[in-house]
Amino acid sequence: MHGDTGIIPAIVVGMIGCAAAGARINATRGQMINEWLSRIAGHLGFTYARLRSRPDFLEPFLRYGLVGRFNRERWEDEISGAHNGVRFSLIEAHL
Numbered sequence: 001m002h003g004d005t006g007i008i009p010a011i012v013v014g015m016i017g018c019a020a021a022g023a024r025i026n027a028t029r030g031q032m033i034n035e036w037l038s039r040i041a042g043h044l045g046f047t048y049a050r051l052r053s054r055p056d057f058l059e060p061f062l063r064y065g066l067v068g069r070f071n072r073e074r075w076e077d078e079i080s081g082a083h084n085g086v087r088f089s090l091i092e093a094h095l
Contacts, residue, residue: 054073055075067095070095075093076093076094
């Protein structure tokens, strides 16, 4: 039993390493997705932005009941531009 005392620290260090690697992978994946979306949108003549807050144009949708009730929100990728003279904005919303 005395030879097993190093196993607990090894497990703890391994778990910390896995958590750090997972965080780094998620950050890298997010950067890659942002770069891809930016390049694809630019190639199509549109604009890509990473949103962090509620877009201004949501208020009329809420006022007229076009968007259901929600108790949390997260706004992410926005692609905007114009197609055949009509302006548009597509936003990933988690409500």
